Amino acid sequence: MDSAFVIGGTRFIGRHLVEDLLEHEYDVTIFNRGNHDNPFADDNRVDAIEGDRTNDSALEAAAETVDPDAVFDCVAYYPRDVRVGTNVFADADAYVYISSGDAYGREEIPKREDETPMRPCTNEQATDESDDTYGNRKSEGDRVVVEAAERGVNAMSVRPCIVYGPYDYTERLDFWIDRVLEYDRLVVPGDGTNIWHRAYVEDVASALRIVAERGTPGEFYNVGDRRLVTLDEMITLIADAAGESVEVVHAGPRELEAGGLSSEDYILYREYPHLLSTAKLAALGWESTPLEEAMARTVDEHRESDRDGSDHDPGREREERVLGILDTL
Structure with a gap:
């Protein structure tokens, strides 16, 4: 394969995907609405076409202009998007297609592509815009991929878990990085051993390319860090990368409630473990970045950004009340 067409390509996963493709000598064209700054605007190796992927005619015109070997759909949020993409x-x-680990419909450890069932998706859910139906819509997109493969389209799906790394506009990990940089004591719900599988964004990018090059049509491939860490261990990785020393203070439901908080107020906390098997992807030759390297790059970029994860902040004053309660026990 020599040419790639990236639907999206300027913000987070798509941006890293373009960089990965360039490193592997692809001719790259990005297609998006132009609502965000294009980091490749001055890079003559990247062509840009402005258009709305929900406009079928615009997507068809772009396809005729580019005629790419590989297509990467980074912004297919509805089953209809995938149906149109696989047709065009x-x-x-x-x-x-970028799906999601949230497409799985049953809690298993680990969740496996060919064993764990997917979420159902009603007609109403397929067009719903709320976060509550995100996993349902992604699972239906996966079914569209299977249908497309059955009629001869070389369509495949990659299912990331929680993605982190440089330029993450969701700011989920930025919240915890900011906490490590700003405070000596961190409140962590529970006992700190909860696991919510995460995926370093550069590894997601390489997974997309490798699946395009070596994957099997109609198949799904999970992607996530090959080495999993608990919430406490994640904080330690951040602190080590930042050169900081922090004390982690665990708070149970009673202490959190006394401070006006709950475990659900903390981003990246999940009571039941969420783990994806990555063996199927690794069998294609994919490898993940060592966690220390991934976190160092993430923290370095965070320091240069203006992101602080404040949208996920449960309230430091309430945390201080929780700390005060725990100090008296």
Whole structure:
């Protein structure tokens, strides 16, 4: 494969995907609405086409102009998006859809592509815009991929878990990085051993490319860090990368409630473990970045950004009340 068409390509996963493709000598074209700054505007290796992927005619015109070998759909949030994409690019050597670990419909440890059932998706859920139906819509997109493969389209799906790394506009990990940089004591709900599988964004980017090059049509591939860490261990990784020393203070439901908080107020906390098997992807030759390297790059970029994760802040004053309660026990 020599040419790639990235639907999206300027913000987070798409941005890293473009960088990965360039490193592997692809000719890259990005397609988006132009609502965000294009980090590749001055890079003559990247062509840009402005258009709305929900406009079928615009997508068809772009396909005729570019005729890419590989298509990467980074912004397909509805099953209809995937259906249109697999139709427009039916002749591509590869069409890779970014799904989600949230597409799984049953809690298992770990969740496996060919064993764990997917979420159902009603007609109403397929067009719903709320976060509550995100996993349902992604699972239906996966079913569309299977249907497309059955009619001869080289369509595949990659299912990331929680993605982190440089340029993460969701600011989920930025909250915890900011806490480590700003405070000596951190409140952590529970006992700190909860696990919510995360995926370093550069590894997600390489997974997308490798699946396009080596994957099997109609198949799904989980992607996540090969080495999993607990919430406490994640904080330690952040502190080590930042050169900081912090005390982690665990708070149970009673202490949190006394401070006006609950465990649900903390981003990246999940009571039941969420783990994805990555063996299927690794069998294609994919490898993940060592966690220390991934976190160091993430923290370095965070320091240069203006992100602080404040949208996820449960309230430091309330945390101080919790700390005060715990200090008296």
